[in-house]
Amino acid sequence: MNKKMKKQFTMIIASTILLIIAFLIKSKLSIIFFLLSYIIVGYKIIYKAFRNIIRGKVFDENFLMAIATVGAIALGEYVEGAAVMLFYQIGELFQSYAVGKSRKNITALMDIRPDYANIEQEGGLEQVDPDDVEIGTIIIVKPGEKIPIDGIVISGESTLNTSALTGESLPRSVKAKDEVISGCVNRPG
Numbered sequence: 526m527n528k529k530m531k532k533q534f535t536m537i538i539a540s541t542i543l544l545i546i547a548f549l550i551k552s553k554l555s556i557i558f559f560l561l562s563y564i565i566v567g568y569k570i571i572y573k574a575f576r577n578i579i580r581g582k583v584f585d586e587n588f589l590m591a592i593a594t595v596g597a598i599a600l601g602e603y604v605e606g607a608a609v610m611l612f613y614q615i616g617e618l619f620q621s622y623a624v625g626k627s628r629k630n631i632t633a634l635m636d637i638r639p640d641y642a643n644i645e646q647e648g649g650l651e652q653v654d655p656d657d658v659e660i661g662t663i664i665i666v667k668p669g670e671k672i673p674i675d676g677i678v679i680s681g682e683s684t685l686n687t688s689a690l691t692g693e694s695l696p697r698s699v700k701a702k703d704e705v706i707s708g709c710v711n712r713p714g
Contacts, residue, residue, distance in 0.1 A: 527625065533618050540566035540611050547604075559603035567594060567610035638708065642673035655707070668713040678703045686710040 526534065540562045547558035567590075574591035577583070590613055597606035641652040643665045650665060655673040658664065663679060666672050672685070684696035687709045696712055699705055 559607045563607040566614050639671040639673040666711045672709045684712045
């Protein structure tokens with residue numbers, strides 16, 4: 526969890542505690558706790574709604590949440606107003622968490638791209654950037670190296686670890702004329 530998510534989580538906890546207190550009091554004083562709960566968890570949404578109205582962006586999710594919850598409170602349904610805003614913020618927290626996790630996974634996938642390709646030059650191997658390899662160039666992939674670009678096996682046999690790309694834990698056998706995709710790891714062969 527990042528700093529913003531921790532702050533949002535703290536606001537949700539504080540709002541939930543105030544809601545529970547409001548339920549337990551069962552008097553006119555409970556309205557104050559409902560409103561405090563609503564303000565803690567909803568002040569940013571209300572602020573964003575007004576800011577977007579000034580900018581000409583009226584019908585966004587912040588505006589709709591503000592209308593729904595302020596309307597509930599205006600009708601005397603304090604519980605519903607505070608609870609809807611609380612559940613909305615919980616949903617936003619889950620969404621932030623999922624987006625952060627997705628970004629982290631995409632970044633990890635970007636790391637599977639090899640940094641070089643081995644091409645045969647004058648009897649030896651030269652490491653070049655995979656983006657600089659032209660179509661038709663023969664590359665050599667040593668055991669334990671990642672396949673730098675998509676291609677077709679010209680000679681030899683091997684097994685490929687494709688788990689980083691497909692999630693498949695079993696290695697895939699390849700031989701001459703089989704297609705291979707970049708990012709797979711060449712196992713001994």
